[in-house]
Amino acid sequence: NAGVTQTPKFQVLKTGQSMTLQCAQDMNHEYMSWYRQDPGMGLRLIHYSVGAGITDQGEVPNGYNVSRSTTEDFPLRLLSAAPSQTSVYFCASSPSGTGEDGYTFGSGTRLTVV
């Protein structure tokens, strides 16, 4: 099993550009989520999904969109990139919406907006 796969690993965007960060898991997990991590800070939840067709906002959703058309994929879209969105983005999944047995994280996407 590959676990949680994030692509790309690195990306540089110009202010105002849009892009999609990809996240895929092959563990048939119902729950998926996106976090961002800024230097010296913990991870903050952006959006999450408890199953296909269901998404909801986390702590810092502004400037990001998500969709969950399949169980496997949970892409994160930046609509109009801003320097404040420079961060490391992590996707996480768990077998159920409860996350009781812990979350599996991807290796991250390092995004720089110039």
Add this chain to the structure above:
Amino acid sequence: DAKTTQPPSMDCAEGRAANLPCNHSTISGNEYVYWYRQIHSQGPQYIIHGLKNNETNEMASLIITEDRKSSTLILPHATLRDTAVYYCIVRTRPGGGGATNKLIFGTGTLLAVQP
């Protein structure tokens, strides 16, 4: 979810036990204690969780005080590969609704295992 307090950094000699403390004095009865770690440039990794009983798995042991206001993560024989930031997280029992599905990460403890 209750807040946690952890020391910013700790050192441990390779092969010795690493004991990482966490204070969660405002924890309520239905809140679990979770531990994750993040090795440099990688995604966080789940380690262990518990409610009130001590827990052990292949990675670590979790000791929760009787009043549940603090806990200790124990890595019995630390190796250089255990050098990471360790996060102690308190959250309500999963399944209580959307808000309980998120993990609130603080700044954690940087454990440096020395050769």
